[in-house]
Amino acid sequence: MEQTLVQNGAVKKVQFLPAVNDDHGGVIIELEKPMDPNVFHIMLRSSLRQWKLQGKKVVWIKLPIELVNLVESAVKEGFWYHHAEPHYLMLVYWIPKIENTIPGNASxxxxxxxxxxxxxxxxxxxxxxxxxxxxxxxxxxxxxxxxxxxxxxxxxxxxxxxxxxxxxxxxxxxxxxxxxxxxxxxxxxxxxxxxxxxxxxxxxxxxxxxxxxxxxxxxxxxxxxxxxxxxxxxxxxxxxxxxEESYPGFTPVPIKSYFGEPTSYLYFNEDGLVQETSAIYL
Amino acid sequence: MEQTLVQNGAVKKVQFLPAVNDDHGGVIIELEKPMDPNVFHIMLRSSLRQWKLQGKKVVWIKLPIELVNLVESAVKEGFWYHHAEPHYLMLVYWIPKIENTIPGNASxxxxxxxxxxxxxxxxxxxxxxxxxxxxxxxxxxxxxxxxxxxxxxxxxxxxxxxxxxxxxxxxxxxxxxxxxxxxxxxxxxxxxxxxxxxxxxxxxxxxxxxxxxxxxxxxxxxxxxxxxxxxxxxxxxxxxxxxEESYPGFTPVPIKSYFGEPTSYLYFNEDGLVQETSAIYL
CATH class of the missing domain: 3.90.79.10 (Nucleoside Triphosphate Pyrophosphohydrolase)
Structure with a gap:
């Protein structure tokens, strides 16, 4: 991404990191190709300025382990770790002055x-x-x-x-x-x-x-x-x-989601529910 | 940690990273103080050689976010990410030739x-x-x-x-x-x-x-x-x-652990269990 800026009378090309918007007023940077750490650092700074002006709240950077040489620059700019899996590290940055509402990691x-x-x-x-x-x-x-x-x-x-x-x-x-x-x-x-x-x-x-x-x-x-x-x-x-076959446990029943999420399973006392709801709706 | 080695007739001081053993044949490195990345890299290599000779299986490195400048060296030596929390990154390395049995991250x-x-x-x-x-x-x-x-x-x-x-x-x-x-x-x-x-x-x-x-x-x-x-x-x-007060759910009951773990809660159908066990043990 490139944008033309006029600064002190000189025309300057400023490059921003490629990012996509999420559903919660944030942006996500997913880098896949190797990049010089200094170039990354400069682009990250310009991009952060831009996102602040745009009123973004959260910035996510997902770095594959092959791009480990970019982690330090992100941390220097104020990013911290959100979570990691064997093949990648997710960093996060919170822009607003109020307390962050970033969702937690798996617990x-x-x-x-x-x-x-x-x-x-x-x-x-x-x-x-x-x-x-x-x-x-x-x-x-x-x-x-x-x-x-x-x-x-x-x-x-x-x-x-x-x-x-x-x-x-x-x-x-x-x-x-x-x-x-x-x-x-x-x-x-x-x-x-x-x-x-x-x-x-x-x-x-x-x-x-x-x-x-x-x-x-x-x-x-x-x-x-x-x-x-x-x-x-x-x-x-x-x-x-x-x-003695007397203790009531929870059995799994597949349920479909409204929002197109994958099929999930609800574990509950099927007998307890069936008897009750049929009694009510009869 | 320091050890004296005699190599090609010359006495050489080799430094190892400070590590403690875990219960599963592994070692854990917890660094807290800043360290030069090159020194860290050299010490990590010597330490890894040492642990391989000792028959260790897993090496863990816990790096506070302040020591982000050491992450790249660890990855270059073959470490990968295990998990991360806002203030630290846990890296892991598996020594044996057989498939790794490293416990998973929170899911x-x-x-x-x-x-x-x-x-x-x-x-x-x-x-x-x-x-x-x-x-x-x-x-x-x-x-x-x-x-x-x-x-x-x-x-x-x-x-x-x-x-x-x-x-x-x-x-x-x-x-x-x-x-x-x-x-x-x-x-x-x-x-x-x-x-x-x-x-x-x-x-x-x-x-x-x-x-x-x-x-x-x-x-x-x-x-x-x-x-x-x-x-x-x-x-x-x-x-x-x-x-209608008819559906049996699970209630939490505190239980103590044998192994000195913190008190935890078991959720189960208390009525179902009490009736049954008293029937059996009377």
């Missing part, structure tokens, strides 16, 4: 714990090779991190399959725990999921799992560690409640 | 929607000043982003207070939606919360809220937009279900 990781009960009241349990439970001889339910872009129900089925070789059908979320300062100062949402086994032959993963087995619910519950400690005690109680 | 933002029903079957509703609902004349429940380190129930109480001036007591999570690619490619977990109003005089926030009022549930539900569209239809159904 939570999502994990699942899978309660897989067979018809003989046996629970699918594992011992882990590493982490805090290592070498303690404690049998626990399979757990794992839900991947970026993965649904909770998908992540639960995948983790059980990876760790134990068992195929499962996702049934419900029975409970979830929110914990802060869990990793890198970030928070953790841990969803306890009810699953139905579709196969029964164990084939444990060697990298993460020391041992896997089907264990009677009573034997599992009798472990002193399980009986005593916070989340483990609740998981045990949920196992018994579900073995 | 989700957490938002709440608050169903605040008074005893006259009136719902607390707002119209927003900006965003996708702007200027459409649609009355909706208050929504907002849960802050870093904030509990879902705290965030819901805070948002309702900020947007409408109404004090509330958090009761239950009624449902939650998981949606992907919601902002910067990240995912969104939206918790629909049931709240009891403790005060009734509206005092709307001017920055984000165009209008706020108590609206009869029937009038709210009669809005064509609400009747038709995915998540809005479900929220309406949940309002009616709760007005």
């Amino acid at each position: 939570h990781r999502v994990r699942i714990g899978a309660i897989v009960l067979n018809e003989k009241r046996e629970l699918l349990v594992v011992q882990e090779c590493s982490g805090k439970m290592k070498g303690k001889g404690i049998w626990k339910i399979p757990t794992g991190v839900v991947e970026e872009g993965e649904d909770i129900f998908e992540g639960a089925v995948r983790e059980v399959k990876e760790e134990t070789g068992i195929d499962t059908e996702f049934l419900e979320v029975l409970a979830f725990r929110q914990m802060h300062k869990s990793f890198f100062g970030k928070s953790d949402l841990f969803f306890i999921c009810m699953m139905r086994p579709l196969t029964f032959n164990l084939q444990k993963q060697d990298l993460e799992i020391e041992a896997a087995q089907w264990m009677s619910l009573d034997e599992y519950a009798a472990q002193p560690f399980i009986q005593k400690h916070g989340i483990f005690k609740y998981i045990k109680d949920l196992c018994f409640a579900k073995a | 989700h933002r957490v938002r709440i929607g608050a169903i605040v029903l008074n005893e006259k079957r009136e719902l607390l509703v707002v119209q927003e000043c900006s965003g996708k609902m702007k200027g459409k004349g649609i009355w909706k429940i208050p929504t907002g982003v849960v802050e870093e380190g904030e509990d879902i129930f705290e965030g819901a109480v805070r948002e309702v207070k900020e947007e409408t001036g109404i004090d509330t007591e958090f009761l239950e999570v009624l449902a939650f939606r998981q949606m992907h690619k919601s902002f910067f490619g990240k995912s969104d977990l939206f918790f629909i919360c049931m709240m009891r109003p403790l005060t009734f005089n509206l005092q709307k926030q001017d920055l984000e809220i165009e209008a706020a009022q108590w609206m009869s549930l029937d009038e709210y539900a009669a809005q064509p937009f609400i009747q038709k569209h995915g998540i809005f239809k479900y929220i309406k159904d949940l309002c009616f279900a709760k007005a």
Whole structure:
């Protein structure tokens, strides 16, 4: 982008960085090609002046990791880090004098714990090779991190399959725990999921799992560690409640968005809602 | 850190970067003081050689934004971005030849929607000043982003207070939606919360809220937009279900962790669990 300016009687070509407007009064610069850091710095200054005059609020710069040599110039101009992914860094700058209303970074990781009960009241349990439970001889339910872009129900089925070789059908979320300062100062949402086994032959993963087995619910519950400690005690109680088929969890139902966003899933008590709404609308 | 090496008969001082070991076979470099980029680069190379010989797996470098001039050297040595917060950038390097098992970055933002029903079957509703609902004349429940380190129930109480001036007591999570690619490619977990109003005089926030009022549930539900569209239809159904007091949600209960982590909250159907476990243990 180029613009002609008359300064002290001399005509001068001023170049601005290529930017697109966002929906919230901001502009986004996405650079892809290499650029001399000094040229970038000068263009960024002129562009910032321009955007201030135009009344813009926020300026975003998305820099691929290959353009790491431009980061310092942006920070010198007052930009700060918003977030980073392996292949890029997002920098941000707030123009108005009032307090910034820039949306935050992602704040939570999502994990699942899978309660897989067979018809003989046996629970699918594992011992882990590493982490805090290592070498303690404690049998626990399979757990794992839900991947970026993965649904909770998908992540639960995948983790059980990876760790134990068992195929499962996702049934419900029975409970979830929110914990802060869990990793890198970030928070953790841990969803306890009810699953139905579709196969029964164990084939444990060697990298993460020391041992896997089907264990009677009573034997599992009798472990002193399980009986005593916070989340483990609740998981045990949920196992018994579900073995009696009495505890109402949340099931995922696909919903379409009005604004053309991708299909998402709402987890709720389907029975509770269906009965109620039909009673009202009849 | 300094070490004496004998190379080609000459005694040479080699300096390593200060690092501490983590629990997973890795090392963490946390620099705080300014450093010449060339000196940093040389020390990083020697240190990396050293850690490879020691069989380390992962090297983390946490650089405060003030040390932005060191980022380029780290990337040149093969480091990539792991995550960033306004005041620092975390870089990471994987040493072994096998596929990396580095834990992912935070993947989700957490938002709440608050169903605040008074005893006259009136719902607390707002119209927003900006965003996708702007200027459409649609009355909706208050929504907002849960802050870093904030509990879902705290965030819901805070948002309702900020947007409408109404004090509330958090009761239950009624449902939650998981949606992907919601902002910067990240995912969104939206918790629909049931709240009891403790005060009734509206005092709307001017920055984000165009209008706020108590609206009869029937009038709210009669809005064509609400009747038709995915998540809005479900929220309406949940309002009616709760007005009849029949729908079982999840309530937060504090739990202590075995491993000395901070107190966290488990959200589950307390009635469902208590009845069941007392039945079993009696």
